[in-house]
Amino acid sequence: MKCSGAMSQVLNTMVWRTRRMMTPAMLRNELESVLESSVRSIWGDRIPDDFRAVVSGSNNLEYGDVSCQAAMRLAGIVKDNPRAIAGRITETLTGRIKGISSISIDGPGFINFRLSDNYLASTAFDLASSGLQSLLPDTGAGREVLVEFVSSNPTGPLTVGHCRQAVLGSTISSLLEASGWKVSREYYFNDTGRQMTLLGESLAARYSSAQGDEAVIPEGGYHGSYIIEWAADLSAELGTGLTWKRDRDTFIRFAEEKAMKMILSDLSLLGIEFDRFFAESELIPEAVTDAIEKLSRITIEGKSLVYESDSGKLWLRFTALGRPKDRVIIRDNGTYTYRMPDIAYHLDKFSRNYDLVVDIFGADHLDTSRDVAAALECLLGEKSVSAKLRVIIHQFVTLVKDGRKIKMSTRSGEFVTLRELINDAGSSDVTKYLFLTRRADAHMDFDLDLARKQSSENPVYYVQYAHARIAGILRTADEAGICSPVEFSGDVSCLLDGEYERELMRLLESVSVRVAAAADEMEPHRLTEILADLATGFHRFYQHVRVVDTDNSDVSEARLMLCRACRRCISDLLGILGVDAPDRM
RNA sequence: GCCCCCGUAGCUCAGUUGGAUAGAGCGGCGGUUUCCUAAACCGUAGGCCACACGUUCAAGUCGUGUCGGGGGCACCA
Numbered sequence: 310m311k312c313s314g315a316m317s318q319v320l321n322t323m324v325w326r327t328r329r330m331m332t333p334a335m336l337r338n339e340l341e342s343v344l345e346s347s348v349r350s351i352w353g354d355r356i357p358d359d360f361r362a363v364v365s366g367s368n369n370l371e372y373g374d375v376s377c378q379a380a381m382r383l384a385g386i387v388k389d390n391p392r393a394i395a396g397r398i399t400e401t402l403t404g405r406i407k408g409i410s411s412i413s414i415d416g417p418g419f420i421n422f423r424l425s426d427n428y429l430a431s432t433a434f435d436l437a438s439s440g441l442q443s444l445l446p447d448t449g450a451g452r453e454v455l456v457e458f459v460s461s462n463p464t465g466p467l468t469v470g471h472c473r474q475a476v477l478g479s480t481i482s483s484l485l486e487a488s489g490w491k492v493s494r495e496y497y498f499n500d501t502g503r504q505m506t507l508l509g510e511s512l513a514a515r516y517s518s519a520q521g522d523e524a525v526i527p528e529g530g531y532h533g534s535y536i537i538e539w540a541a542d543l544s545a546e547l548g549t550g551l552t553w554k555r556d557r558d559t560f561i562r563f564a565e566e567k568a569m570k571m572i573l574s575d576l577s578l579l580g581i582e583f584d585r586f587f588a589e590s591e592l593i594p595e596a597v598t599d600a601i602e603k604l605s606r607i608t609i610e611g612k613s614l615v616y617e618s619d620s621g622k623l624w625l626r627f628t629a630l631g632r633p634k635d636r637v638i639i640r641d642n643g644t645y646t647y648r649m650p651d652i653a654y655h656l657d658k659f660s661r662n663y664d665l666v667v668d669i670f671g672a673d674h675l676d677t678s679r680d681v682a683a684a685l686e687c688l689l690g691e692k693s694v695s696a697k698l699r700v701i702i703h704q705f706v707t708l709v710k711d712g713r714k715i716k717m718s719t720r721s722g723e724f725v726t727l728r729e730l731i732n733d734a735g736s737s738d739v740t741k742y743l744f745l746t747r748r749a750d751a752h753m754d755f756d757l758d759l760a761r762k763q764s765s766e767n768p769v770y771y772v773q774y775a776h777a778r779i780a781g782i783l784r785t786a787d788e789a790g791i792c793s794p795v796e797f798s799g800d801v802s803c804l805l806d807g808e809y810e811r812e813l814m815r816l817l818e819s820v821s822v823r824v825a826a827a828a829d830e831m832e833p834h835r836l837t838e839i840l841a842d843l844a845t846g847f848h849r850f851y852q853h854v855r856v857v858d859t860d861n862s863d864v865s866e867a868r869l870m871l872c873r874a875c876r877r878c879i880s881d882l883l884g885i886l887g888v889d890a891p892d893r894m
Numbered sequence: 895g896c897c898c899c900c901g902u903a904g905c906u907c908a909g910u911u912g913g914a915u916a917g918a919g920c921g922g923c924g925g926u927u928u929c930c931u932a933a934a935c936c937g938u939a940g941g942c943c944a945c946a947c948g949u950u951c952a953a954g955u956c957g958u959g960u961c962g963g964g965g966g967c968a969c970c971a
Contacts (some may be wrong), residue, residue, distance in 0.1 A: 365910065368917090378913055384951065391951080416914045417951080462971060499971060507970095529970080622969070633896065637969045647971050675898060676967055704899055705965065746919095747907075750899060752964055756906080759920090766920060767933090774933050785930045826910060838908065841918075852926090852935040872930095894933070 330435055331428065333822050334446040336408045337364050337375065340422065344377055347401045352387050360386075364422075366819055373413065373421030374815055380418040391418025426802040429814040430867075434801070436817055437793065437874035441881035442487050444821035448828065449490030452664035456482045459576070459583075460497040463568035464508045465533050467575040467727040469755065470671060473706050475727075476744040476887075478669045479581045480833040481701070483885040488828040490665070494582070497654055499589045500565055502644060507531065508568070509561030513553035515540035516560070520549055539567045575727045579737055580887050592653045597645060600653040601638065603688055614687070625649075630683040648677055652684045659689060659697070667831070668700045675702050701831060703749040710757045734760035738888045742769040745886060746837045768841060772879065773891055775844035778851065779876040780892035786857045786869050793870035804867035809853045816846040817874050824882070833886070840882050847875045 344362035362379040380395035387394065395414045402412075408428035413421045435444055458478025461471050482492045499505070511531040517524035519540050526532055543551070543563055551559060569586075576582070601623070605615035609629040615638075616624050623639035625648070638649040658666050670678055678700050686694045708715040708725055710733075715725065734740045739760050746768060747753045759767060786792060805814065820839055827835035856872060858865045880890035 361911085363911065365913095367914090368909095369914075372914070376914090381913070381951070419914065460971095464971090502971085504971060634967095640969050642969095644969090646969060651971090672898065672966055674966095674971090676896095677971090679897095702898075707964090751907090752899065754906080759906085768919070770933055771919085774931080778931055778934080782930050789930090823910075830910090834908085835910085838918085841908095845918085848934055849936095851930080855930075857930050894931080 330439075330443070331408060331431065332435075332444045332446070333432060333818050334444075334825060336424075336428070337822065340364050340375070340377075340406060340409070343402055343406055344379060344398065344420075347398050348379065348383065350401065351397055352383075355387055356383075357386070366822070367421060370812075372415055372419065373411075374424040374818075375422050377420040377422075378418075380414075380420060384418070394418065395420050424815070424818065426806055426811070426814075429811065429818055430802040430805055432818045433814050433871055433874040436820075436878055437870050440877050441821060441824065445488055445828075446821075446825050447489035448825065449485060449488050451489065451491060453491045453493065453662075454485055454665040454667060455493045455495055455658055455661070455663045456485070456667045456669065457495045457497055457658075458482075458669040459572075459581075461572065462499045462504055463565050463572060464504060464531060465535060465568060466571050468724045469706050469708060469727065469730050471575075472579070472727040472730060472740065473703060473744050473753070474669055474671060475576065475579055475581055476741050477701070477703055477749055477833060479579070480741075480745060480836070480886055481667065481669070481831050483887070484824075484828045484831070484833055484836070485667075487881075487885055488825065493584045493663075495585045495587055495658075496583045497587045497589070498569075499647075499650075501590050501593060505561050505565060506557075508564045509557060510553060512536055512539055512543070512564045513551075513557075513560045516543055516551065517553075519544065535571070536564070539564060542567070578728060578731055579741065587654065587657075589650050589654070592650050592657065593645070596653045596657060597650050600656055600688075601649065604652075604684065607687060625684070627680055627683060630687055632680055632683050636680065648680055648684075651677065651681050655681055655685055655698075656688065659685065659694075664697070666698050668698070670700065670702055672702055672704050678702070699831065701749060704752045706744075706753045706755050708757060709754045712758070714754070730755075730757075733757055738773075739767065739769050741886055742772075742837060742888055745834050748832065748834050768837065769888065770894070772840045772844045772883070773889070774894055775847045776876060776879045776883070776890045777892060777894040779847065779872050779879075782851075782856050782872055783869070783876070786865070789857050789859050791857060791859065791862055791865050791869060793866045793873055801867050801870070804864045805871065807854065809850045810868065810871060813846050813850045813871055813875065816842060817871075817878060820878055820882075836882055836886060840879065843875060843879055843882070847872075847879075850875075 341362050341364050344364070345360070348360070348362060349356050360382075362377055364375050364377050367373050367376045380391040380398065383389075383394050384391045392414060395418045399412050399414065399420055406422075408425055409422045410425035411423045413423075415421055432444065456478060458481075459467070459471055459475050461467055467475070478494070482494050486492045507527055507530045510527045514524040514526045514530070515536045519537070543560075547559070547563075553560060601615060604625065605613060607614040609626070612626060612629060614626050614629060616626060618624060621641045622637050624635050625638045626635050627633075628635050636648055637646050639645055655666075668678065682694065682698060682700065685698070708730075731737050731740050734743075734757060743755065743760055744753075805811070820843065823835065823839050827833060827839075850871070854868060856865060856868045883890045
């Protein structure tokens with residue numbers, strides 16, 4: 310980017326200085342602690358220890374930019390009316406708070422604060438120059454978190470349901486990363502047991518049929534047509550002489566390898582990578598046996614947690630742990646049921662000393678997941694588990710095509726794959742974004758007809774368009790020889806005192822706080838809300854305010870800085886979602 | 895039978911430890927372009943927040959119950 314004489318003139322006439330960055334989170338924290346100490350200094354020990362003067366955003370411009378409702382809370386405690394309380398609190402703090410230009414008491418007793426123009430401009434500037442992450446609180450502070458997601462067994466391609474989980478998991482991971490966590494993404498899969506045998510046998514059946522032999526896919530086996538292709542590959546590689554009886558392992562391992570490749574390629578469509586693929590076979594038999602041993606040493610009310618039934622099965626007494634049913638953990642044929650290796654897996658995860666362990670599961674795992682958590686709490690102590698384990702359960706997806714819902718069943722081979730979905734929707738960006746427009750715990754109808762529309766009806770394009778528009782402005786500005794300052798000066802705020810500028814700055818200021826909240830709650834759908842707000846805010850600003858104006862270069866430069874802040878904010882957020890931020894559309 | 899989720903504008907959905915006049919997109923109606931991307935903007939209509947009771951100074955938000963819808967619950971994973 311080149312800078313003209315006008316620019317250097319501005320640089321000369323303004324006093325640029327470095328300063329300590331004041332983030333929106335710091336401002337709110339400071340505000341809260343000032344309010345709190347004011348309250349405590351007035352009423353002393355009448356205030357409960359857990360009292361907090363919480364500050365939140367105002368939804369109405371007339372009521373300032375941030376507000377505090379402490380006075381209403383205190384009414385019952387100090388026996389006075391809220392407006393009088395608010396008055397006493399504010400008396401003690403006039404002129405003491407950085408970043409605040411005025412304070413008022415409104416309504417039943419809200420204390421409303423107006424952010425100073427200087428502060429607003431400075432946060433916009435910080436966004437423009439250093440990006441969103443520089444304003445986010447460092448919640449993770451380098452602590453380590455393990456996020457497990459997808460964890461689909463290698464039996465076929467990923468489906469629409471896995472797609473939602475993949476998008477959720479990778480976005481939550483990125484969000485945590487942006488908040489200062491060191492994130493490991495892990496994929497757990499079952500490479501042993503009945504399902505793999507069925508898969509291998511299904512492959513063997515397809516393999517035999519291809520050679521004209523009569524062969525039937527086993528009861529409960531896999532009917533997907535992709536296995537026909539694997540069978541062809543298998544005979545091309547190893548010839549036609551294999552039989553299920555003699556070469557079980559060859560069939561199973563070949564199928565597993567093919568399935569895993571399929572899954573990896575599906576994931577790459579979404580741009581998702583894992584740090585580790587953890588196979589169940591790594592736990593068998595030592596880790597699982599060890600876990601059973603630990604559990605069997607525990608007795609609750611005189612009864613052993615692990616017991617054997619007449620038929621030779623081994624049970625875990627979940628009812629003693631507050632769960633509704635006891636469950637079989639070892640079948641009479643000596644194999645483990647799903648829960649047992651999963652408990653061992655979680656013990657393994659906990660033994661690796663992560664500060665936080667996040668599980669992302671579909672609604673079908675709810676019951677098991679609670680059993681696993683109960684077993685963990687029993688072995689490791691309730692406190693250490695509840696403090697570290699975070700389970701996010703998401704509801705299922707229904708596809709809507711041509712206005713009608715598509716029914717899916719998994720094993721039968723009648724399902725829509727992730728790959729088909731992305732092809733049908735036209736791009737992975739659209740798919741990813743739309744999956745994040747709903748809360749994880751809400752059922753979701755994925756509307757393919759909407760996904761295919763390349764118009765403002767489609768929320769992705771609305772946001773991307775805002776980004777492309779800003780990029781266009783920056784190009785125009787560059788050609789006109791205008792660029793925004795590289796250092797911040799407080800003086801710049803007087804150039805941005807218009808209604809639309811302030812509205813945009815106010816919005817930009819709130820973004821990092823909202824993103825931090827989304828990270829704390831692990832609710833990535835809030836990011837699409839924020840993005841939509843940013844796009845709307847920018848479009849509105851653009852419609853009313855001329856940015857590139859060579860006759861008014863100082864104002865133009867200041868406005869350009871807002872544009873850059875907005876663009877950076879949008880692209881950083883889209884980056885967390887893994888969605889492209891195009892410069893042209 | 896047990897468990898989970900949902901019920902907010904015509905449709906799809908947001909709604910920040912409970913707070914001020916309940917919001918957005920799409921759809922409807924009416925406008926805006928000699929000007930940096932009209933994939934945009936502005937205005938307008940449209941709501942007993944399923945229902946009842948309770949807690950509270952204050953409930954879309956919390957509790958109990960009722961009704962309605964979706965989903966899950968294996969010795970599959």
